[in-house]
Amino acid sequence: MKKILILGAGTGGTIMANKLRKALDREEWDITIVDKHKTHYYQPGFLFIPFGIYNKQDVIKPKADFIPAGVNIIYNDIDKIVPDNNKVLLEGGKVLNYDFLIVATGTRVDPTETPGLKDELWQKEIFDFYTVEGAVALREFFETWQGGRLVMNIAELPFKCPVAPLEFVFLADEYFTKAGIRDKVDITYVTPLPGAFTKPKSTKMLGELLDEKNITVIPDFYLESVDNKEKKIKSYDGQEIPFDVLAIVPVNKGDDMIERSGMGDDLNFIPTDKHTLRSEKHENIFVLGDASNIPTSKAGSVVHFAADVLFDNIQCAIKGRELRAKFDGHANCYIETGFGKGSLIDFNYETEPLPGTYPLPGIGPFGLLQNTKMNHYGKVIFRWIYWHILLKGKELPIENEMTMAGKKR
Amino acid sequence: MAQKTVAGVNLEVTDDGYLVDPSQWTEKIAKEIAKEENIELNDKHFEVIKFIRENADSGLTIRKVGKSGIVDIKGFYDLFPGGPLKMSTKIAGIPKPTSCV
Numbered sequence: 348m349k350k351i352l353i354l355g356a357g358t359g360g361t362i363m364a365n366k367l368r369k370a371l372d373r374e375e376w377d378i379t380i381v382d383k384h385k386t387h388y389y390q391p392g393f394l395f396i397p398f399g400i401y402n403k404q405d406v407i408k409p410k411a412d413f414i415p416a417g418v419n420i421i422y423n424d425i426d427k428i429v430p431d432n433n434k435v436l437l438e439g440g441k442v443l444n445y446d447f448l449i450v451a452t453g454t455r456v457d458p459t460e461t462p463g464l465k466d467e468l469w470q471k472e473i474f475d476f477y478t479v480e481g482a483v484a485l486r487e488f489f490e491t492w493q494g495g496r497l498v499m500n501i502a503e504l505p506f507k508c509p510v511a512p513l514e515f516v517f518l519a520d521e522y523f524t525k526a527g528i529r530d531k532v533d534i535t536y537v538t539p540l541p542g543a544f545t546k547p548k549s550t551k552m553l554g555e556l557l558d559e560k561n562i563t564v565i566p567d568f569y570l571e572s573v574d575n576k577e578k579k580i581k582s583y584d585g586q587e588i589p590f591d592v593l594a595i596v597p598v599n600k601g602d603d604m605i606e607r608s609g610m611g612d613d614l615n616f617i618p619t620d621k622h623t624l625r626s627e628k629h630e631n632i633f634v635l636g637d638a639s640n641i642p643t644s645k646a647g648s649v650v651h652f653a654a655d656v657l658f659d660n661i662q663c664a665i666k667g668r669e670l671r672a673k674f675d676g677h678a679n680c681y682i683e684t685g686f687g688k689g690s691l692i693d694f695n696y697e698t699e700p701l702p703g704t705y706p707l708p709g710i711g712p713f714g715l716l717q718n719t720k721m722n723h724y725g726k727v728i729f730r731w732i733y734w735h736i737l738l739k740g741k742e743l744p745i746e747n748e749m750t751m752a753g754k755k756r
Numbered sequence: 757m758a759q760k761t762v763a764g765v766n767l768e769v770t771d772d773g774y775l776v777d778p779s780q781w782t783e784k785i786a787k788e789i790a791k792e793e794n795i796e797l798n799d800k801h802f803e804v805i806k807f808i809r810e811n812a813d814s815g816l817t818i819r820k821v822g823k824s825g826i827v828d829i830k831g832f833y834d835l836f837p838g839g840p841l842k843m844s845t846k847i848a849g850i851p852k853p854t855s856c857v
Contacts, residue, residue, distance in 0.1 A: 503819060541839075567839055569818055571829070583818075583833045613820050640815060 348377045351661075352435060352445035354425060354604075356382035358390075358738065359451035359636035359650040361413045365740030366658045368415045379419040379443065381435070385410055388479060389733055391647065391726075394511055394683070396482035397489055397594075398522045403479055405730075413738045425452075428608040430629045447631050447661060450617060452602040454507050454637040454645055460598035461502050463573035473573065473593045476515065477507060488592065489522065494531025495591030500580055501538050502570045503598040503614075507637060507645045510692070512536070512596055513543065513553060514683040520560045521685035537565045537580065537588055546699035549692055552716050556684060599645070601638050616640040621696065622673040624657045631664070633657055643676035643696060651737055652677040655747040677749040679705075681726040689722035691715050695749040701756060706745045708753030715754065763788045774845070774852045778812065781849030790847045797847070800827070801835055805848045812850040816841060 351367060353360045364380050371378070392406035414420045424438035428448065435443045456477045458465040464473065474488065475481040499516050516536050523532040536543070536557060543554040543564055557564055571583045579587045601615030610617050610628070618627040619639035626632040635657050636650035643649055652674070659672035676696030683689050691713050692700035702716040712721050736743060757776065760769045763784040768776040773789070775781060786805060790797045797805075803826045808816060818841050822829035836843040841853055 504817060541842075569829075583829050584837065612814070613823055618814075642815060 349375060349446045350377045350379065350444060351447045351449070352443055353378070353380040353449045353451060354382075354428075354435065355451035355453055355602075355638070356380050356384075356387070356410050356414065356420065357451060357453050357636075358647045359453075359654060360449070361387070361410070361738045362651065362654045362740045363449055363451065363635060363657065364418045365413075365415050365738070366654065367661065368417050369740070370658070370662070373417055377419070378417070379421060380414060381421045381423060381425060381437065381443070382410060383422065383424045385422055387413060387738075389730060390477075391508070391733070392730060393476050393479060393482045394514055394518070396479070397474075397476055397485040397515075398518050399486060399490075400518075403483060406479065408734065415739075425602075425604045426607065427604055428610060428632075430608070430610065430626075430632060433631065445631075447633070447664060448629075449633050449635055449657070449661075450605075450626075450638050451635040451650075452604060452638045454599045454601055454616070456507075456597040457600045458595070458597040460600070461570055461572060463575055464502075464595065464597060466573070466575045468573075468575045468578070468593075472578070472591070473595060475595055475597055476511075477596065485594065492592065494523070494528045496533045496535065496589060497592050497594070498535045498537055498580065498588060498590035499594045500568070500570060500588075501540075501596040504539060505645055506596050506599045508680070509544075509644055509646075510680045510682045512538075512594075513557075515594060516557070516562050517560065517685040518683060520562060534560075534562045535565060535588065535590075536562055537568045539567065539569045541566050546694070548702070549700040549716060552690070552702075553682075556690075556718065560685070605638065612640055621676065623660055623670040624653060624674055625660065625664075625670060633661065633664075641674070641676065644678040644680065646678055646680060647733070647737075648679040649677065651743075652679075652747040654740070675748050677747060679745075681722060681729065683723065683726055684718050687723050688718050688720055689724075689726050690718050691722045691725065693749060693754070698749065698751070698754075701754040703754035705753060770852070772852065775849040778809070778850045781809075785849060786847050789849075793843055793847070795836065795843070795847070801847075804832065804835060804844060808844055808848045809850060812845075812848075816845070816853050 386407050387410040389406040392401045395401040426436040426438050428435050470484045474485040499512050516534050523529040542550040544550040568582045572581050579589050581587050601611050605611040605615040617634045619634040619641055621641040624633050637645040656672040656674040660670040663670050679693045681689055694700045704711040705713045705715050713725050760767050787797050807824045821832050832840045
Protein backbone atom coordinates (compact mmCIF):
# COMPACT_ATOMS: atom_id res chain seq x y z
CA MET A 348 0.00 0.00 0.00
CA LYS A 349 1.36 3.41 -0.94
CA LYS A 350 0.80 6.38 1.34
CA ILE A 351 -0.20 10.00 0.95
CA LEU A 352 0.13 11.98 4.15
CA ILE A 353 -1.53 15.38 4.61
CA LEU A 354 -0.44 17.63 7.48
CA GLY A 355 -3.14 20.06 8.54
CA ALA A 356 -6.90 19.61 8.22
CA GLY A 357 -7.78 23.24 7.57
CA THR A 358 -9.22 24.55 4.33
CA GLY A 359 -6.45 23.19 2.08
CA GLY A 360 -5.86 19.83 3.73
CA THR A 361 -9.58 19.07 3.91
CA ILE A 362 -10.16 19.92 0.24
CA MET A 363 -7.21 17.71 -0.80
CA ALA A 364 -8.38 14.78 1.33
CA ASN A 365 -11.76 14.92 -0.40
CA LYS A 366 -10.40 15.29 -3.91
CA LEU A 367 -7.74 12.59 -3.57
CA ARG A 368 -9.94 10.00 -1.89
CA LYS A 369 -12.44 10.27 -4.74
CA ALA A 370 -9.74 9.88 -7.38
CA LEU A 371 -7.40 7.25 -5.97
CA ASP A 372 -7.97 3.51 -5.67
CA ARG A 373 -8.54 2.51 -2.06
CA GLU A 374 -6.73 -0.79 -2.52
CA GLU A 375 -3.67 1.03 -3.71
CA TRP A 376 -3.48 4.32 -1.80
CA ASP A 377 -3.72 4.95 1.90
CA ILE A 378 -4.58 8.58 2.73
CA THR A 379 -3.95 9.97 6.22
CA ILE A 380 -4.51 13.48 7.52
CA VAL A 381 -3.11 14.87 10.79
CA ASP A 382 -4.23 17.90 12.78
CA LYS A 383 -3.89 18.88 16.41
CA HIS A 384 -7.39 20.40 16.63
CA LYS A 385 -10.77 18.70 16.34
CA THR A 386 -12.59 21.92 15.48
CA HIS A 387 -12.75 23.44 12.01
CA TYR A 388 -13.01 27.23 12.09
CA TYR A 389 -14.66 29.23 9.33
CA GLN A 390 -11.94 31.86 9.56
CA PRO A 391 -13.53 34.49 7.26
CA GLY A 392 -16.27 34.67 9.90
CA PHE A 393 -13.93 35.85 12.69
CA LEU A 394 -14.11 39.39 11.31
CA PHE A 395 -17.84 39.61 12.02
CA ILE A 396 -17.65 38.50 15.66
CA PRO A 397 -16.40 41.81 17.18
CA PHE A 398 -19.44 43.56 15.71
CA GLY A 399 -21.97 41.01 16.94
CA ILE A 400 -22.88 39.90 13.40
CA TYR A 401 -21.72 36.31 13.98
CA ASN A 402 -21.13 34.51 17.23
CA LYS A 403 -18.73 31.70 17.99
CA GLN A 404 -21.23 28.98 17.10
CA ASP A 405 -21.54 30.40 13.56
CA VAL A 406 -17.91 29.73 12.75
CA ILE A 407 -17.17 26.28 14.20
CA LYS A 408 -17.94 22.72 13.19
CA PRO A 409 -16.21 19.41 13.94
CA LYS A 410 -13.38 18.67 11.49
CA ALA A 411 -14.52 15.06 11.29
CA ASP A 412 -17.70 16.15 9.46
CA PHE A 413 -15.62 17.13 6.43
CA ILE A 414 -13.15 14.26 6.19
CA PRO A 415 -14.49 11.60 3.84
CA ALA A 416 -14.82 7.91 4.67
CA GLY A 417 -11.67 6.05 3.70
CA VAL A 418 -9.32 8.75 4.97
CA ASN A 419 -7.59 8.15 8.31
CA ILE A 420 -7.67 11.16 10.57
CA ILE A 421 -5.23 11.48 13.46
CA TYR A 422 -5.64 14.24 16.05
CA ASN A 423 -2.16 14.81 17.35
CA ASP A 424 0.59 17.43 17.56
CA ILE A 425 3.28 17.06 14.93
CA ASP A 426 6.85 17.01 16.17
CA LYS A 427 8.63 17.29 12.84
CA ILE A 428 9.08 16.17 9.28
CA VAL A 429 12.21 14.17 8.43
CA PRO A 430 12.18 14.73 4.67
CA ASP A 431 15.30 12.72 3.91
CA ASN A 432 13.70 9.60 5.40
CA ASN A 433 10.13 10.25 4.17
CA LYS A 434 8.89 10.24 7.75
CA VAL A 435 6.78 12.44 10.01
CA LEU A 436 7.24 12.18 13.76
CA LEU A 437 4.23 12.91 15.95
CA GLU A 438 4.36 14.13 19.54
CA GLY A 439 4.18 11.05 21.74
CA GLY A 440 6.46 8.98 19.54
CA LYS A 441 4.28 7.73 16.70
CA VAL A 442 5.99 7.67 13.29
CA LEU A 443 4.18 8.05 9.96
CA ASN A 444 5.82 7.08 6.67
CA TYR A 445 4.81 8.56 3.35
CA ASP A 446 5.37 8.29 -0.37
CA PHE A 447 3.99 11.78 -0.93
CA LEU A 448 3.58 14.49 1.65
CA ILE A 449 1.27 17.52 1.45
CA VAL A 450 2.03 20.24 3.98
CA ALA A 451 -1.00 22.42 4.66
CA THR A 452 -0.28 23.64 8.18
CA GLY A 453 -1.18 27.25 7.42
CA THR A 454 -0.06 30.44 9.10
CA ARG A 455 -0.80 31.75 12.57
CA VAL A 456 -0.38 34.99 14.45
CA ASP A 457 2.50 35.32 16.89
CA PRO A 458 2.10 38.38 19.16
CA THR A 459 5.29 37.47 21.05
CA GLU A 460 7.35 38.61 18.04
CA THR A 461 6.63 42.26 18.91
CA PRO A 462 7.92 43.62 22.25
CA GLY A 463 5.07 44.81 24.48
CA LEU A 464 2.30 43.36 22.37
CA LYS A 465 1.39 40.36 24.48
CA ASP A 466 1.68 42.26 27.73
CA GLU A 467 -0.64 43.68 30.41
CA LEU A 468 -3.13 45.20 27.94
CA TRP A 469 -3.37 42.04 25.79
CA GLN A 470 -7.04 41.17 25.33
CA LYS A 471 -7.96 44.02 27.66
CA GLU A 472 -7.34 46.96 25.35
CA ILE A 473 -5.24 45.26 22.67
CA PHE A 474 -6.95 42.60 20.58
CA ASP A 475 -6.38 40.44 17.53
CA PHE A 476 -9.32 39.13 15.53
CA TYR A 477 -7.43 36.26 13.90
CA THR A 478 -8.29 33.94 16.76
CA VAL A 479 -11.78 33.19 17.99
CA GLU A 480 -10.69 34.15 21.52
CA GLY A 481 -9.46 37.56 20.38
CA ALA A 482 -12.58 38.23 18.31
CA VAL A 483 -14.91 37.34 21.19
CA ALA A 484 -12.91 39.44 23.69
CA LEU A 485 -13.06 42.40 21.33
CA ARG A 486 -16.82 42.10 21.02
CA GLU A 487 -17.14 42.24 24.79
CA PHE A 488 -14.96 45.35 24.83
CA PHE A 489 -16.89 47.11 22.04
CA GLU A 490 -20.31 46.38 23.58
CA THR A 491 -19.81 48.95 26.34
CA TRP A 492 -17.05 51.15 24.96
CA GLN A 493 -17.66 54.88 25.30
CA GLY A 494 -15.46 55.94 22.39
CA GLY A 495 -11.90 57.21 21.91
CA ARG A 496 -9.03 56.34 19.59
CA LEU A 497 -9.43 53.05 17.75
CA VAL A 498 -6.20 52.10 15.98
CA MET A 499 -5.98 49.23 13.51
CA ASN A 500 -2.38 48.18 12.90
CA ILE A 501 -0.67 45.52 10.80
CA ALA A 502 2.64 44.42 12.32
CA GLU A 503 4.32 42.65 9.41
CA LEU A 504 3.93 41.35 5.87
CA PRO A 505 2.75 38.93 4.69
CA PHE A 506 -0.39 38.31 6.70
CA LYS A 507 -3.48 36.20 6.34
CA CYS A 508 -6.39 37.71 4.40
CA PRO A 509 -4.88 41.08 3.46
CA VAL A 510 -8.27 42.75 3.10
CA ALA A 511 -9.50 41.80 6.60
CA PRO A 512 -8.10 44.85 8.45
CA LEU A 513 -9.69 47.13 5.87
CA GLU A 514 -13.01 45.37 6.33
CA PHE A 515 -12.53 45.69 10.06
CA VAL A 516 -12.35 49.50 9.96
CA PHE A 517 -15.25 49.73 7.51
CA LEU A 518 -17.42 47.59 9.78
CA ALA A 519 -16.26 49.57 12.83
CA ASP A 520 -17.42 52.77 11.12
CA GLU A 521 -20.87 51.24 10.61
CA TYR A 522 -21.02 49.71 14.10
CA PHE A 523 -20.20 52.93 15.94
CA THR A 524 -22.45 54.97 13.66
CA LYS A 525 -25.35 52.68 14.57
CA ALA A 526 -24.37 52.81 18.24
CA GLY A 527 -24.70 56.60 17.98
CA ILE A 528 -21.11 57.34 19.06
CA ARG A 529 -19.25 57.60 15.74
CA ASP A 530 -18.49 61.26 16.53
CA LYS A 531 -16.63 60.08 19.65
CA VAL A 532 -14.65 57.38 17.85
CA ASP A 533 -11.50 58.27 15.96
CA ILE A 534 -10.54 55.46 13.56
CA THR A 535 -6.95 55.24 12.30
CA TYR A 536 -5.56 52.64 9.90
CA VAL A 537 -1.83 52.16 10.39
CA THR A 538 -0.06 49.99 7.83
CA PRO A 539 3.48 49.07 6.75
CA LEU A 540 2.27 49.36 3.13
CA PRO A 541 2.73 52.62 1.23
CA GLY A 542 -1.06 53.09 1.05
CA ALA A 543 -4.42 51.46 1.81
CA PHE A 544 -3.45 48.45 -0.31
CA THR A 545 -0.57 47.37 -2.52
CA LYS A 546 -1.46 47.80 -6.15
CA PRO A 547 -2.37 51.21 -7.68
CA LYS A 548 -5.99 50.75 -8.80
CA SER A 549 -7.26 49.00 -5.68
CA THR A 550 -5.28 51.34 -3.43
CA LYS A 551 -6.97 54.32 -5.06
CA MET A 552 -10.49 52.86 -4.81
CA LEU A 553 -10.08 51.68 -1.21
CA GLY A 554 -8.21 54.82 -0.19
CA GLU A 555 -11.08 56.98 -1.40
CA LEU A 556 -13.56 54.81 0.47
CA LEU A 557 -11.57 55.18 3.70
CA ASP A 558 -11.46 58.92 3.19
CA GLU A 559 -15.20 59.06 2.57
CA LYS A 560 -15.79 57.25 5.85
CA ASN A 561 -13.49 59.58 7.75
CA ILE A 562 -10.90 56.92 8.51
CA THR A 563 -7.31 58.21 8.69
CA VAL A 564 -4.60 56.19 6.95
CA ILE A 565 -1.02 56.25 8.23
CA PRO A 566 1.17 54.41 5.68
CA ASP A 567 4.79 53.21 5.85
CA PHE A 568 4.58 52.48 9.58
CA TYR A 569 6.70 49.50 10.56
CA LEU A 570 5.87 48.42 14.11
CA GLU A 571 8.76 48.10 16.55
CA SER A 572 7.04 47.89 19.92
CA VAL A 573 3.94 48.64 21.97
CA ASP A 574 4.11 50.88 25.02
CA ASN A 575 1.52 49.59 27.50
CA LYS A 576 2.03 52.43 30.00
CA GLU A 577 1.54 55.31 27.59
CA LYS A 578 -0.72 53.31 25.26
CA LYS A 579 1.24 54.00 22.09
CA ILE A 580 2.52 52.00 19.19
CA LYS A 581 6.06 52.87 18.10
CA SER A 582 7.75 52.39 14.74
CA TYR A 583 11.41 51.74 13.98
CA ASP A 584 11.83 55.25 12.63
CA GLY A 585 10.49 56.90 15.76
CA GLN A 586 6.83 57.54 14.94
CA GLU A 587 4.44 57.14 17.89
CA ILE A 588 0.69 56.70 17.63
CA PRO A 589 -1.52 56.79 20.73
CA PHE A 590 -4.52 54.46 21.09
CA ASP A 591 -7.36 53.77 23.49
CA VAL A 592 -8.05 50.44 21.86
CA LEU A 593 -5.66 48.68 19.49
CA ALA A 594 -6.77 46.07 16.97
CA ILE A 595 -3.66 44.33 15.73
CA VAL A 596 -2.65 41.87 13.05
CA PRO A 597 0.36 40.34 14.81
CA VAL A 598 3.36 38.95 12.92
CA ASN A 599 2.28 35.92 10.88
CA LYS A 600 4.43 32.80 10.93
CA GLY A 601 4.23 29.28 9.64
CA ASP A 602 3.85 26.44 12.13
CA ASP A 603 6.67 25.89 14.65
CA MET A 604 6.85 22.33 13.34
CA ILE A 605 8.29 23.73 10.08
CA GLU A 606 11.09 25.37 12.04
CA ARG A 607 11.78 22.15 13.96
CA SER A 608 11.97 20.35 10.61
CA GLY A 609 14.46 22.90 9.29
CA MET A 610 12.29 23.48 6.22
CA GLY A 611 11.19 27.12 6.55
CA ASP A 612 12.41 30.62 5.79
CA ASP A 613 12.83 33.29 8.47
CA LEU A 614 9.06 33.29 9.11
CA ASN A 615 8.69 29.48 8.91
CA PHE A 616 7.13 29.51 5.44
CA ILE A 617 8.35 26.71 3.16
CA PRO A 618 10.18 27.69 -0.04
CA THR A 619 7.85 26.39 -2.75
CA ASP A 620 7.76 26.51 -6.54
CA LYS A 621 5.06 29.12 -7.16
CA HIS A 622 3.75 27.35 -10.27
CA THR A 623 3.94 23.63 -9.47
CA LEU A 624 3.45 23.98 -5.68
CA ARG A 625 6.21 21.46 -5.05
CA SER A 626 8.75 22.06 -2.31
CA GLU A 627 11.90 23.56 -3.80
CA LYS A 628 14.02 21.02 -1.96
CA HIS A 629 12.08 17.75 -1.90
CA GLU A 630 10.59 16.00 -4.91
CA ASN A 631 7.81 14.20 -3.04
CA ILE A 632 6.70 17.10 -0.82
CA PHE A 633 4.04 19.57 -1.89
CA VAL A 634 2.95 22.68 -0.04
CA LEU A 635 -0.59 23.99 -0.21
CA GLY A 636 -1.79 27.40 0.87
CA ASP A 637 -0.55 29.66 3.66
CA ALA A 638 2.26 27.30 4.74
CA SER A 639 4.16 28.06 1.51
CA ASN A 640 6.12 31.17 0.60
CA ILE A 641 4.45 31.68 -2.80
CA PRO A 642 3.98 35.40 -3.55
CA THR A 643 0.22 35.68 -3.44
CA SER A 644 -2.39 36.31 -0.73
CA LYS A 645 -2.61 33.99 2.23
CA ALA A 646 -6.31 33.24 1.93
CA GLY A 647 -8.84 30.46 1.54
CA SER A 648 -9.75 31.46 -2.01
CA VAL A 649 -6.13 31.02 -3.07
CA VAL A 650 -5.99 27.62 -1.40
CA HIS A 651 -9.18 26.64 -3.19
CA PHE A 652 -7.80 27.57 -6.63
CA ALA A 653 -4.37 26.11 -5.84
CA ALA A 654 -5.95 22.80 -4.76
CA ASP A 655 -7.07 22.12 -8.36
CA VAL A 656 -3.51 22.61 -9.57
CA LEU A 657 -2.03 20.52 -6.79
CA PHE A 658 -4.50 17.73 -7.48
CA ASP A 659 -3.37 17.56 -11.12
CA ASN A 660 0.29 17.68 -10.19
CA ILE A 661 0.00 14.92 -7.59
CA GLN A 662 -1.56 12.72 -10.25
CA CYS A 663 1.44 13.47 -12.47
CA ALA A 664 3.92 12.85 -9.64
CA ILE A 665 2.29 9.53 -8.74
CA LYS A 666 2.74 8.36 -12.32
CA GLY A 667 6.32 9.59 -12.35
CA ARG A 668 5.56 12.23 -14.96
CA GLU A 669 6.56 15.84 -15.20
CA LEU A 670 4.28 18.24 -13.32
CA ARG A 671 1.91 19.68 -15.86
CA ALA A 672 -0.34 22.13 -14.01
CA LYS A 673 0.82 25.64 -13.26
CA PHE A 674 -0.68 27.82 -10.55
CA ASP A 675 -1.14 31.46 -11.57
CA GLY A 676 -1.50 32.90 -8.05
CA HIS A 677 -5.23 33.48 -8.48
CA ALA A 678 -6.93 35.19 -5.52
CA ASN A 679 -10.49 36.38 -5.17
CA CYS A 680 -11.53 38.42 -2.14
CA TYR A 681 -14.82 39.92 -1.08
CA ILE A 682 -14.32 43.10 0.88
CA GLU A 683 -17.05 44.11 3.30
CA THR A 684 -17.31 47.89 3.19
CA GLY A 685 -20.09 48.41 5.74
CA PHE A 686 -23.77 49.38 5.58
CA GLY A 687 -24.73 46.27 3.61
CA LYS A 688 -22.30 46.83 0.77
CA GLY A 689 -19.17 45.12 -0.41
CA SER A 690 -16.43 45.19 -3.00
CA LEU A 691 -14.62 42.39 -4.80
CA ILE A 692 -11.10 41.95 -6.13
CA ASP A 693 -9.80 39.24 -8.45
CA PHE A 694 -6.12 39.03 -9.35
CA ASN A 695 -3.05 36.81 -9.76
CA TYR A 696 0.77 36.91 -9.82
CA GLU A 697 0.81 39.07 -12.94
CA THR A 698 -2.42 41.07 -12.95
CA GLU A 699 -3.36 43.61 -10.30
CA PRO A 700 -7.00 43.91 -9.15
CA LEU A 701 -8.92 45.64 -11.96
CA PRO A 702 -12.46 47.00 -12.25
CA GLY A 703 -15.09 44.95 -14.10
CA THR A 704 -17.66 42.21 -13.52
CA TYR A 705 -17.36 38.69 -12.08
CA PRO A 706 -17.67 35.82 -12.84
CA LEU A 707 -19.60 36.52 -16.06
CA PRO A 708 -18.08 39.21 -18.32
CA GLY A 709 -20.43 42.18 -18.65
CA ILE A 710 -23.07 40.54 -16.47
CA GLY A 711 -21.63 39.84 -13.06
CA PRO A 712 -23.59 39.57 -10.83
CA PHE A 713 -20.61 40.79 -8.83
CA GLY A 714 -18.80 44.07 -9.50
CA LEU A 715 -15.01 44.15 -9.34
CA LEU A 716 -13.59 47.16 -7.48
CA GLN A 717 -17.12 48.48 -7.14
CA ASN A 718 -19.06 49.04 -3.97
CA THR A 719 -22.39 47.20 -4.30
CA LYS A 720 -25.05 45.43 -2.27
CA MET A 721 -24.69 42.34 -4.47
CA ASN A 722 -21.03 41.93 -3.48
CA HIS A 723 -22.10 41.94 0.17
CA TYR A 724 -24.63 39.16 -0.53
CA GLY A 725 -21.82 37.21 -2.16
CA LYS A 726 -19.88 37.31 1.09
CA VAL A 727 -22.94 36.37 3.15
CA ILE A 728 -23.73 33.38 0.95
CA PHE A 729 -20.10 32.31 0.89
CA ARG A 730 -20.26 30.82 4.39
CA TRP A 731 -22.83 28.28 3.16
CA ILE A 732 -20.74 27.56 0.06
CA TYR A 733 -17.66 27.07 2.22
CA TRP A 734 -19.20 24.43 4.49
CA HIS A 735 -21.23 22.60 1.86
CA ILE A 736 -19.28 22.78 -1.39
CA LEU A 737 -15.77 24.14 -1.04
CA LEU A 738 -14.41 22.00 1.82
CA LYS A 739 -15.80 18.87 0.25
CA GLY A 740 -13.79 19.54 -2.89
CA LYS A 741 -16.86 19.83 -5.11
CA GLU A 742 -16.87 21.92 -8.26
CA LEU A 743 -17.78 25.60 -8.08
CA PRO A 744 -18.91 27.36 -11.27
CA ILE A 745 -15.74 29.47 -11.41
CA GLU A 746 -12.41 28.76 -13.07
CA ASN A 747 -9.30 28.16 -10.99
CA GLU A 748 -7.23 30.17 -13.47
CA MET A 749 -7.81 33.91 -13.45
CA THR A 750 -9.36 35.32 -16.64
CA MET A 751 -9.13 38.81 -18.16
CA ALA A 752 -12.68 38.50 -19.53
CA GLY A 753 -14.89 41.02 -17.72
CA LYS A 754 -11.94 43.11 -16.55
CA LYS A 755 -11.00 46.60 -17.73
CA ARG A 756 -7.45 47.96 -17.62
CA MET B 757 9.63 53.24 -18.42
CA ALA B 758 12.18 55.97 -18.99
CA GLN B 759 15.80 56.44 -20.01
CA LYS B 760 18.24 57.96 -17.59
CA THR B 761 21.94 58.61 -17.66
CA VAL B 762 23.61 57.75 -14.38
CA ALA B 763 27.37 57.89 -13.89
CA GLY B 764 27.78 58.17 -17.64
CA VAL B 765 25.78 55.03 -18.37
CA ASN B 766 22.49 55.12 -20.23
CA LEU B 767 19.98 53.11 -18.16
CA GLU B 768 16.38 52.05 -18.54
CA VAL B 769 14.50 52.80 -15.33
CA THR B 770 10.90 52.40 -14.13
CA ASP B 771 8.66 55.41 -13.54
CA ASP B 772 9.75 55.57 -9.92
CA GLY B 773 13.43 55.23 -10.75
CA TYR B 774 14.25 51.51 -10.31
CA LEU B 775 16.71 49.86 -12.69
CA VAL B 776 15.00 47.59 -15.20
CA ASP B 777 18.11 45.45 -15.71
CA PRO B 778 19.92 44.70 -12.42
CA SER B 779 22.99 43.47 -14.33
CA GLN B 780 23.74 47.04 -15.45
CA TRP B 781 24.33 48.03 -11.84
CA THR B 782 27.73 49.23 -10.65
CA GLU B 783 28.91 50.72 -7.36
CA LYS B 784 29.31 54.02 -9.16
CA ILE B 785 25.67 53.97 -10.20
CA ALA B 786 24.70 53.14 -6.62
CA LYS B 787 26.57 56.18 -5.35
CA GLU B 788 24.86 58.46 -7.86
CA ILE B 789 21.35 57.20 -7.06
CA ALA B 790 22.11 57.45 -3.35
CA LYS B 791 23.20 61.04 -3.79
CA GLU B 792 19.82 61.88 -5.29
CA GLU B 793 18.31 60.50 -2.09
CA ASN B 794 20.76 62.52 0.01
CA ILE B 795 22.65 59.47 1.20
CA GLU B 796 26.44 59.26 1.19
CA LEU B 797 27.26 55.55 0.88
CA ASN B 798 29.81 54.03 3.26
CA ASP B 799 31.12 50.47 3.71
CA LYS B 800 28.16 49.47 5.89
CA HIS B 801 25.74 50.60 3.19
CA PHE B 802 27.59 48.46 0.67
CA GLU B 803 27.48 45.41 2.94
CA VAL B 804 23.72 45.78 3.15
CA ILE B 805 23.43 46.39 -0.60
CA LYS B 806 25.43 43.22 -1.27
CA PHE B 807 23.06 41.22 0.94
CA ILE B 808 20.06 42.77 -0.80
CA ARG B 809 21.36 41.97 -4.27
CA GLU B 810 22.13 38.39 -3.27
CA ASN B 811 18.65 37.90 -1.82
CA ALA B 812 16.73 39.81 -4.47
CA ASP B 813 14.69 36.80 -5.56
CA SER B 814 13.73 35.46 -2.17
CA GLY B 815 11.02 37.85 -0.98
CA LEU B 816 12.96 40.57 0.80
CA THR B 817 11.47 42.09 3.92
CA ILE B 818 12.79 44.59 6.43
CA ARG B 819 12.74 41.77 9.00
CA LYS B 820 14.93 39.61 6.79
CA VAL B 821 17.53 42.35 6.43
CA GLY B 822 17.32 42.80 10.22
CA LYS B 823 18.23 39.14 10.65
CA SER B 824 21.10 39.30 8.13
CA GLY B 825 23.73 39.78 10.80
CA ILE B 826 24.88 42.98 9.06
CA VAL B 827 22.48 45.46 10.67
CA ASP B 828 19.47 45.20 12.94
CA ILE B 829 16.22 46.82 11.84
CA LYS B 830 16.96 50.07 13.62
CA GLY B 831 20.37 50.22 11.99
CA PHE B 832 18.77 49.58 8.61
CA TYR B 833 16.51 52.61 9.17
CA ASP B 834 19.53 54.68 10.19
CA LEU B 835 21.34 53.80 6.96
CA PHE B 836 18.34 54.38 4.69
CA PRO B 837 16.01 56.80 6.51
CA GLY B 838 12.29 56.79 5.69
CA GLY B 839 11.61 53.64 3.70
CA PRO B 840 14.72 51.51 4.09
CA LEU B 841 13.64 48.65 1.85
CA LYS B 842 12.28 50.89 -0.91
CA MET B 843 15.37 53.05 -0.88
CA SER B 844 17.99 50.33 -0.51
CA THR B 845 16.55 48.26 -3.36
CA LYS B 846 16.56 51.33 -5.60
CA ILE B 847 20.20 51.99 -4.79
CA ALA B 848 21.03 48.28 -5.15
CA GLY B 849 19.61 48.32 -8.66
CA ILE B 850 17.03 45.57 -8.14
CA PRO B 851 13.26 45.73 -8.71
CA LYS B 852 11.07 47.47 -6.14
CA PRO B 853 9.88 44.79 -3.69
CA THR B 854 6.23 44.00 -4.18
CA SER B 855 4.14 43.20 -1.17
CA CYS B 856 2.27 39.99 -1.58
CA VAL B 857 -1.37 40.67 -0.98
